[in-house]
Amino acid sequence: MIENLLKDIHTEVIVVCGTGGVGKTTLSATLALRAAELGRRVCLITIDPAERLADAMGLDELGNSPRRVHLPLAKGTLDALMLDAKSTFDSLIIATLGVEDGTKVLANNFYRNISTSLAGTQEYMAMEKLAQLREDQHNTWDLIVVDTPPSRSALDFLNAPERMNRFLGSKLLRALISPQNPVTRIFNVGVNAIVALLSKILSSTVLSELKDFVVLAADVFDTFAERSNRTYESIANNKTAFVIVSTPRSDALQEAAFFAEQIRADGLRLSHFIMNRISRADMPIEVLSDKALLAAYQKEHAKYRAQLENIREFSKHHTADVVLISESIAQVQDVDDLRLLAAQLSPNWG
Amino acid sequence: MPIPRLIFVTGKGGTGKSTIATAIALINAQSGRRVLLLDVQRRSSLHDALGVEFEVGKSVKVKDLPLDVLSIDSNDSFLDYLEKFYNLRIAGSLLKSLGAMEFATTTAPGLSDILIVGYAANAARSNEYDLVVVDAVPTGRFEKFITTADALMDMAKSGPIFDQALLVKEEIEADTTSVIGVTTTDELAEIELVEMIEFLREKGITLLMSVLNQSIEASVSLGQPNYPELNEKQTRALIETMTLLLEKTTRSQRLKEELTGITPLVAIEEYPRIDESALQHIGKEIIKGWKSL
Numbered sequence: 042m043i044e045n046l047l048k049d050i051h052t053e054v055i056v057v058c059g060t061g062g063v064g065k066t067t068l069s070a071t072l073a074l075r076a077a078e079l080g081r082r083v084c085l086i087t088i089d090p091a092e093r094l095a096d097a098m099g100l101d102e103l104g105n106s107p108r109r110v111h112l113p114l115a116k117g118t119l120d121a122l123m124l125d126a127k128s129t130f131d132s133l134i135i136a137t138l139g140v141e142d143g144t145k146v147l148a149n150n151f152y153r154n155i156s157t158s159l160a161g162t163q164e165y166m167a168m169e170k171l172a173q174l175r176e177d178q179h180n181t182w183d184l185i186v187v188d189t190p191p192s193r194s195a196l197d198f199l200n201a202p203e204r205m206n207r208f209l210g211s212k213l214l215r216a217l218i219s220p221q222n223p224v225t226r227i228f229n230v231g232v233n234a235i236v237a238l239l240s241k242i243l244s245s246t247v248l249s250e251l252k253d254f255v256v257l258a259a260d261v262f263d264t265f266a267e268r269s270n271r272t273y274e275s276i277a278n279n280k281t282a283f284v285i286v287s288t289p290r291s292d293a294l295q296e297a298a299f300f301a302e303q304i305r306a307d308g309l310r311l312s313h314f315i316m317n318r319i320s321r322a323d324m325p326i327e328v329l330s331d332k333a334l335l336a337a338y339q340k341e342h343a344k345y346r347a348q349l350e351n352i353r354e355f356s357k358h359h360t361a362d363v364v365l366i367s368e369s370i371a372q373v374q375d376v377d378d379l380r381l382l383a384a385q386l387s388p389n390w391g
Numbered sequence: 392m393p394i395p396r397l398i399f400v401t402g403k404g405g406t407g408k409s410t411i412a413t414a415i416a417l418i419n420a421q422s423g424r425r426v427l428l429l430d431v432q433r434r435s436s437l438h439d440a441l442g443v444e445f446e447v448g449k450s451v452k453v454k455d456l457p458l459d460v461l462s463i464d465s466n467d468s469f470l471d472y473l474e475k476f477y478n479l480r481i482a483g484s485l486l487k488s489l490g491a492m493e494f495a496t497t498t499a500p501g502l503s504d505i506l507i508v509g510y511a512a513n514a515a516r517s518n519e520y521d522l523v524v525v526d527a528v529p530t531g532r533f534e535k536f537i538t539t540a541d542a543l544m545d546m547a548k549s550g551p552i553f554d555q556a557l558l559v560k561e562e563i564e565a566d567t568t569s570v571i572g573v574t575t576t577d578e579l580a581e582i583e584l585v586e587m588i589e590f591l592r593e594k595g596i597t598l599l600m601s602v603l604n605q606s607i608e609a610s611v612s613l614g615q616p617n618y619p620e621l622n623e624k625q626t627r628a629l630i631e632t633m634t635l636l637l638e639k640t641t642r643s644q645r646l647k648e649e650l651t652g653i654t655p656l657v658a659i660e661e662y663p664r665i666d667e668s669a670l671q672h673i674g675k676e677i678i679k680g681w682k683s684l
């Protein structure tokens with residue numbers, strides 16, 4: 042049962058993944074709320090929630106730092122924040138470099154592009170935010186629920202630091218920063234040829250902007266790399282549980298399978314699949330005087346059975362507990378709506 | 392309207408744009424056109440539905456059809472680009488071994504997008520295919536993706552990147568290139584679609600049509616509040632199901648009204664299992680809607 046996971050004091054981080062459009066953000070909030078009701082002190086990191094969700098949690102807006110969600114009946118507490126990748130990045134730059142150099146970096150064209158539009162920045166900053174919260178965790182929270190950015194891969198989030206390190210550690214980048222470094226001198230003949238080629242392709246203005254950026258921000262990169270490695274290590278253990286959200290459509294389940302394989306391959310703990318938006322036509326009906334109504338219902342019931350069949354097939358290949366959440370049309374409006382969803386986490390027949 | 396040779400399919404995440412893109416590619420290939428289905432997000436699901444093996448960077452042919460499926464990676468298109476424009480396959484391999492590929496595609500803003508869009512544009516221009524269907528990025532990222540050439544031309548005022556970007560821009564704005572937007576009855580998906588349509592109009596990019604996916608049209612009413620034939624659980628299931636169904640029907644209708652005058656619209660009903668036969672049905676519906684425009 043997923044409630045046992047939420048209650049378990051050894052669960053310190055829950056990472057919720059899934060492709061876009063499956064209801065990941067709402068379900069992350071639902072899990073966080075339920076955990077708070079069960080007595081945990083929870084912090085929820087959301088990525089780009091619908092305005093409605095912020096409203097639902099009684100917050101004017103979700104800021105980049107945690108705010109308390111008012112839950113008078115809960116035994117525990119819930120704080121929520123919305124990741125602002127750019128301002129997280131900016132404050133890191135300033136914190137590492139100081140105001141003077143930091144401001145230069147913030148003004149660099151290259152940095153501006155990277156911090157707003159580079160694919161992976163959001164993932165990277167989500168990791169960074171998690172790192173910051175982990176540092177405070179034992180004082181303030183005993184559970185952090187992370188709603189990951191919508192991406193094709195569960196590991197985009199986890200691998201962001203590794204990708205960044207690979208990029209930062211590249212010989213080419215090092216050579217660009219310090220072309221006179223004796224260790225790389227022999228190597229430099231080749232590097233110079235490549236730099237010439239790159240400048241031909243990228244144009245020399247682009248390359249010089251890049252160079253400025255790299256020189257200014259080299260220290261930041263080293264700090265990032267170190268921090269993110271630590272964060273990764275701190276979540277790559279049994280204290281962190283991964284939950285995959287999917288819908289019962291076959292295409293969504295294939296994406297979920299892809300996620301599950303990656304999580305397993307990385308030796309991480311996959312704890313639950315949440316199957317969202319299951320049809321409510323869960324009872325067979327054979328006889329009804331209103332024939333049109335019967336036909337419409339039976340069509341929906343057939344869909345329900347196809348959905349369960351999809352899930353059954355999926356479960357043959359991917360073992361983790363499955364939680365079913367019924368479809369509801371209304372968007373979440375307030376905490377009570379979240380509570381209704383949360384009630385489905387603990388089926389009363391269990 | 393000229394027959395498109397390059398189609399970008401986009402929509403909010405979860406609206407089923409991959410399904411729509413795959414259905415369009417399949418139905419066109421079945422009618423004899425030589426089609427390339429380009430998957431920019433490296434998703435394996437559409438490969439499974441077509442019964443082909445998934446491998447990033449390797450184009451696979453669908454059995455008995457003039458249909459190739461390619462999951463593209465910016466590194467692949469970078470290599471391809473170096474080879475085509477500089478005859479530099481070896482330098483490309485060298486760059487790869489040094490980590491320079493990641494370096495270039497990670498740092499140069501838009502470079503990765505331009506390589507992918509550029510690949511699609513080149514494939515559409517070539518004589519190898521009659522139609523290129525791109526299962527593109529979600530609407531949230533689509534504006535940047537489709538206008539990546541503008542941004543790049545702005546940064547590199549001359550040189551090979553500029554020339555390549557110009558070529559891509561021309562192909563994107565050609566009337567043989569068009570976009571298909573996908574939505575469901577989900578409110579946010581609809582808002583994103585409408586915003587994207589406005590954006591395309593501003594940029595002079597052709598919108599072929601929009602697809603309302605997972606549309607529901609039930610013409611029943613709940614009628615009497617109690618059903619003597621049913622037990623309590625059945626009654627609950629019936630009422631909950633029908634309430635949902637009717638609400639979805641209302642939404643589908645409202646959405647159709649709201650989109651009338653903004654975009655040609657084809658409604659596709661929901662398929663819980665996306666297999667080849669579902670893809671064929673969807674493809675036929677789209678072609679039918681397309682012809683009636």
